[in-house]
């Protein structure tokens with residue numbers, strides 16, 4: 001399966017002549033008005049490989065890009081959706097927002113976004129509509145439910161679901177969008193609140209290639225790289241595998257922190273040791289110091305990590321793959337949820353272990 005990774009590209013390279021042609025055919029307003037600006041850092045560096053088009057520049061200031069005049073819809077303004085929509089607005093995109101809790105639209109409206117009162121109305125008024133929703137149920141409801149986005153879709157429009165959902169959900173939404181003559185792309189993201197704020201997300205896309213090419217300039221405002229993984233379901237599956245690993249890593253790290261403390265070590269020193277060795281991970285360096293202080297400022301809600309483990313276990317089950325580590329981690333996140341930690345950061349899973357230790361003491 002061919003995959004394409006693009007790290008923060010030169011926007012001029014990015015809209016290749018093919019993509020431009022597709023843009024014109026699919027959405028004349030976007031291509032006619034989109035005027036890419038020369039990219040400031042090392043624009044002339046060559047592509048690094050044939051199968052992976054890796055561009056040299058890593059840090060694009062979204063605001064340095066010229067106005068993108070296609071109309072972009074954004075549904076779901078939670079921890080991730082809000083900064084993403086904000087980055088699109090700051091990059092000059094014409095954005096229409098909707099969120100179930102209307103008050104979350106207000107800061108974006110002050111930045112220049114327009115508001116419509118239903119997903120259907122947003123989709124009807126936009127060329128491309130993004131959706132960043134909590135889980136499979138809300139993703140289906142917002143797309144296919146009463147006043148859902150599907151009802152506003154039609155030929156010449158695109159729907160990009162960036163929520164983390166399972167393969168079946170993504171395929172279902174794809175079918176509904178296709179039935180309206182519109183195009184569908186799944187594009188879940190790896191990267192949390194800060195990468196969303198900084199436009200440093202990693203997109204795991206799959207679905208209609210022409211839509212992928214059309215929205216690539218938007219993905220590059222929001223992210224640092226993008227993979228195109230082929231048919232619908234592959235992006236969802238990749239995201240679930242990544243988050244299955246992440247959930248298990250965090251559970252294991254939590255055990256290490258507590259064990260180090262129990263045997264009289266300083267857990268802060270453990271965090272430092274880990275950061276310098278082969279098992280170092282940005283996640284440990286980022287979350288470790290606050291976990292040691294029993295603080296869990298929410299970037300990735302624990303309830304979503306447990307949802308992802310649950311969905312990943314379902315994916316594993318579907319192909320008879322054994323995943324005992326992830327299954328054990330899932331149980332721990334479920335315990336954490338039962339302690340009322342759903343809306344804390346997923347690093348609060350350590351509290352479930354603390355409670356278990358007390359139970360057995």
Ligand SMILES: NC(=O)C1=CN([C@@H]2O[C@H](COP(=O)(O)OP(=O)(O)OC[C@H]3O[C@@H](n4cnc5c(N)ncnc54)[C@H](OP(=O)(O)O)[C@@H]3O)[C@@H](O)[C@H]2O)C=CC1
Pocket residue numbers: 075076077078079080081099100101102104132133134135137138141142162163164165189190191192193299300301304305
């Ligand atoms: N936070 C993170 O670090 C990351 C999260 N993700 C994934 O991105 C998605 C969004 O995450 P995040 O922004 O953190 O989550 P939040 O919980 O902050 O936001 C969830 C969004 O979904 C909306 N929503 C929930 N239920 C419904 C419903 N029944 N009908 C309509 N809208 C609904 C919420 O609306 P309302 O405001 O009204 O509640 C809100 O806009 C999830 O799938 C998550 O797994 C992916 C990468 C990183």
Ligand SMILES: O=CC(=O)O
Pocket residue numbers: 164189190191192243300
């Ligand atoms: O889904 C969460 C993330 O950090 O990625």
